Amino acid sequence: MTDQSAPPTAPEAVAVPEAVAVPEAAAASETVAAPEAVPVPVPEDPAVLAEQEARRDRRRKAAVRWSCAALVFVLAGTGTALAVTAPERTDLPGLATAGDGRYTFAPLTLPPLPAGKAAPDDKGKTPHHADLRHLLLPAPKEAGGSLTPPVFPAPTLGPTPSGSPTASPASPASPASPASPAAPAPTASAPAATPAAASGLGQWVPCDAIAEEQQDAARVHALLLEEACRAATVREWTASDGTRTQIRLLRFGSFRESWEAFGALRAKARPKAAPDTRTTPHDSWDTVDGTSLTTMESTTAGPGGAPTARFGYLSASDILAVVTMTNPAGVPVTPFRQVVTLQADLLV
Template sequence: MTDRESPATPEGPQPGAPAPHAPADVLPDAPVQATGTAPTAVGTPRAEEDPAARRTRRRKAVLRWGAAAVVCALAGTGSALAVTAPERTDVPGLATKSDGRYVFPSLTLPPLPSGSAVPKESKSRHAADLRRLLLPAPREAVGSLAPTALPSPAATVSPTGSASPSASGTSPALADRLDCTTLLADEKDPARLRTLLVQYACRAATAREWTASDGTRTRIRLLSFGSSKEAWPVFVELRDNGDPKDIDGLRSVTPPDWDMLYGVNFVVRETTPGTTGTPGTQPAARVAYLSAGDIVAVITMTNPGGVSAAAFQQVVTFQSALLA
C-alpha cells in the first residue's frame, strides 16, 4: 500500500476566520489623514516677542498698578477725614447721648494789675477785676444774656446801709458790674443777709445768667470783700440759711467728691427729685455756695425737667477754677 501525501494547507487565512491583529511594533506612528495631507508638526516654537512690544506691555501694567495704588490711598485718606474731621457725637455709630454738659470757650485767667501777685492761699485777695473772674456763658446758651432783671449797676453798699452812686456818676464799661445788694433780690428773706453785707462792707458784685437749649437756667453771683475774714461770715450765712426765691424744698447733701482746687470751700444744696410734679431722677434745682478768699459765689441752676448733675458739676468746677 502506498502512502498518500496530505494536501498542502494554504498559507492564507481561511474563509470566515477573523483577521489577525497587527503586532504593536508595526503600528504607524501617526494616523494618516484622510485627505492625504501631511500631519501637523507638534511643539513648534513660537516666534520671539518684539522687545518694544514687551516694554509697552510692562509700562501699561505699571501704570495700571500705580493708578490702583493712588485710588486706594485717596479712598483711605477720604475715609480718615470723614471720621476724624467732625465731632465724635456727629459721626454715625459713634454718637453718644449727651449727659447735659456744656461747651464753654477757652478759660483764661484775667491779667493782674502791675505789681500784683497771684493769690496762693485761701486768705489772699484777688487783685484781678471781679467781672473778669466770672464764668462765661456756654455755646448752648440761647436768647439774651443781659441780666435785665437785676438791679441797676454803678452802686455800692455804704456803711449806713444805703446805696450810693459811683463817684464818676457814669455807668462802668462792663454792664455786669452790679450793686452788692444784687443777691438780696434772689432771697425769700433778705433781711439777715442785708445786715451782713453792710456789716462786712461788700465792695463789689457781678452776675451772669443764661438759659441753655435744654431749658436749664443758670445764675451766677460773685461778691467781693476786703478780706477772707470779711467774706467768710457771709458765706456761712448763705451756706446755712440761704433760701432762694421760686425754689422750695432745698436740702443739704453730702459734699460731692469733686476735684476742686485748693483754697475753695463749697456746699451743695438741691431739691428732692420728683417733688415738682415732673417725674424724673434729677433734682429740679441745684445750688452751690462757694468761698474763695475774699470772694463769695452763689451758683443756682433750675429746670422743671431736672438739672443735669454733669452740667452742674461742670459749672461749679469751672467757676471755682477761675477763683482759686
C-alpha cells in the same frame, strides 16, 4: 626475562594560542564627523506676528490697569486715614460720645492783675485785685455765648470799698434809705457810659440784690451789712435745654468776712426758687484748691426725677460766689457740676 614496559604517558595539552587583537584603527577606516546643518531662517507667518503683538498689547494694558488699581487703593486708604484721624473723635459718626448735658465754653482766661498786685493764695491771705466782673464765668455756646476767649482791658482795682452793701458803682446815686445806703459815684473801673452788654462784662449790682431772692430778705440784708460787702456782680443766661443759670460774685473786705457770710448763707439761706432744700454730697467732684464748696438741691423733682433747682456756694479768699440753676423739667447734675467747677477755677 620479563619486559617491563613504561606506562603510557598522557599526551600534553596543546596550548591554544590567544587571539591576537587586531587594532581597530587598522581594521576600520577613520570616521569623519559631518558638519552641523545651519538653520535657514524661515519667514514668519504674518498672522503669528499679529497674534504676538496683540498678546504684548494685552499684557501692557493689564499692567496699566493693575497699577491704576493699586494707586486708587493707596489714595483711598490715605484719604480714609486722614478723614478718620483729622477730625475730633466725637465728630465721627458712631464714635461720638453721647451728650450728657455739658455746655460748651470758650477757653478760660484769667484777667491781668494791676501792677504790683499778687494773685490770691490758697490760704485766703491775699485778696482778689482783678475786676470782679472779669472773674465771672462767661455764657456758654448753648446760651448764645462766644467761643472766642475774652480780651480784657487794662486792669483796675475795682470799685471803692465801703462798709455797707452798696449799689452798683455804675448805677446812678439814689437817696439814702434804711434799706439801701447811698451808692458811691461811678469809678474808672466801672464807667457808667459803657453798658455791660456792649463790653461783654457782667453787671454791677447792689450787694443786697441777692437778699431779694431769699424768703427772709431782712436776715440776708443784715448779714451782708454786718460783714460789709464791698461790691457785687452778676451774670445770667438761659441755655437751649431750658435751664436758667445765675452766678453772683460778692466781694468782702477780708477772707474772714467772706467766710462768715459763706457759712451763714449755706446754713440759713432759703431761696424763693426752692423753698425746701437739702445738702448734697460732692466728694466725687474734682477738688479745686483754694476754694470751699457747699452744694444744695431742691426737694421738688421734675418729670425725669432731677431736682428743679440746684445751688452752689463757693468761698475763695475775699469772694463769695453763689451759683443758682433752675429748670421746671429738672436740672441735670452734670452741667451744674461743670458750671460750679469752672467758676471755682476762675477764683483761684
